[in-house]
Amino acid sequence: MKDTSSPMTERPADDAVVRCTGLARTFGSGRAATVALHRVSCTVPPGARIALSGPSGSGKSTLLHLLAGLDEPTAGEISWSGLGGPPHGRPGTVGLVFQGPSLLPDLDVRENVALPLILGGTPEQTALRAAGDVLRRLQAADLAAKLPEELSGGQAQRAAVARVLAGRPALILADEPTGQLDHQTGDRVITVLLNAADELGAALVISTHDPAVLDRFTERWTMRDGTLIAAPGPGKGAPS
Structure with missing residues (x-):
């Protein structure tokens, strides 16, 4: 079988927030099996600003869930050693x-x-x-006492971003965070994410x-049929 893995932004192992090698993910079994990822290899370096594009069903969410540790690959390895975390889990x-x-309604x-x-x-x-401090930094302190049902789509997404940032993560993953928002609101959410990533390093x-x-990201990856493809952004050379 042809190896379709792609070396994405390869760097030394000690300079990686997360590193994936030959990841594959299959859902179901037998004739009902669906292959979501095909031997994906990638490296996310410290301070990366990466936009992942591709059509629906191309494997973007599956890859992000693996990077987040919410799912386990059918094959291959993933390591968060650059975060001081365990090699598995x-x-x-x-x-x-x-x-x-994703907010709890009560x-x-x-x-x-x-x-x-x-x-x-x-x-x-x-x-x-700590939650109040994060909301103030995101200029969302006025939302603190509101229930999710009282929020607009943009406000709910800002609250979801605040919840993630309260934990001061070293790696922020966002799965289509503007997909249900109008252009102006979505642009504000992206600004919040970029600013927060800068603040947290x-x-x-x-x-x-x-x-x-x-257009707001200098490094772009593309997924197609479960395969990760390199695509350099403005000012970037082709990946090695």
Whole structure:
């Protein structure tokens, strides 16, 4: 079988936030099996700003879920050694922003933002203060006491971003975070993500269909039929 893996932004192993080698992911078995990823290899370096594009069903979400440690590959290896995490299992320094609604309906925004910290062992009052601080930095303090049902799509996504940032991740992953937003609101969400990544010194990988979002990233990857393809952005040379 032909090896379709692509060396993406390859760097020395000690200079990688996350490194994947020959990842494959198949859902189901037998005739019902669906191959979502085909032997994908990639490296996310510190401080990366990567936009991942491709049609629906090309494997973007599957790859992001593997990078986040929310799913396990059928074959291949993934390591977060650059984050100080274990070679297997999700490290706590990865944050994922989902495309759709992800806030718990019975909690207000501040409680939603604080929840991952509380579940991670942070005392409740400390977590709530941290959540309030993040919301203020994102100019969303006015949302703190609102329930998710009271939020617009853009406000809900900003709250979801705040929840991720409260954990101060070293790697931020965002799966089509503007897919359900109008252009202006989506642009603000991308600005929030970029600014937050700068503030935290975090790597940022975002999947998107939006050409306007792609234009804001200097490094672009493309997925097609479960295969990762290199595509240098403006000012970038071809990947080695």
